Amino acid sequence: MTLNWQCIVVDAADPRTLGPWWAELLGWRITHDTENEVVLEPAEGSPQDGVSPDLLFIKVPEGKSTKNRIHLDLRPDDQAAEVARAEAMGATRVDVGQGGDKSWVVMTDPAGNEFCILRAFTPEELASF
Known part of the structure; x- marks a missing residue:
């Protein structure tokens, strides 16, 4: 038996707003676009391409109400520049209890989804790959 990871599904009140936001943040392409x-x-x-799972934004009637049970971790070339770019796009820094001494920055997208x-x-780390 074989299973292949196809996509990560994100519930969204408005997929046509949230999907393009993530496409811009990641530099990805939209390959399917309907109202839902x-x-x-x-x-x-x-x-x-062909390695990372797709991101699928699906329309749901309810809004986000609690902390995500799963989230994306994004590895940049320049953390400060990417945090600033995400903030300029409408992302917000949030405290989910991570403390101030962590090497990552927790943010939310415009719909409140953490990443x-x-x-x-x-x-040296790059050379080990």
Whole structure:
């Protein structure tokens, strides 16, 4: 028996607003767009293309009410620059009890979904891959 990871599903009051926001943040492409569903895939030809699971935003009637049980961790080349860019796009820094001495920044998208922007890998860490 074989299972392949196809996508991460994100409930959204408005997939056509939230999907494009994430597409811009990640530099991904929208490959499916209807009133009820928006699908994002990595940029065609990128190292993530065909490897990373899709992001599927599905319309739901209810709003977000509690902390996410699953969230995305994003690894940047420059953490400060990506945090600033996300904030300029409408993301917000949040405290979910992580404390101030962590190497990641917890943020929410415009719909309140948490995600983290991690520290950049050091050159030594990159060389080990």
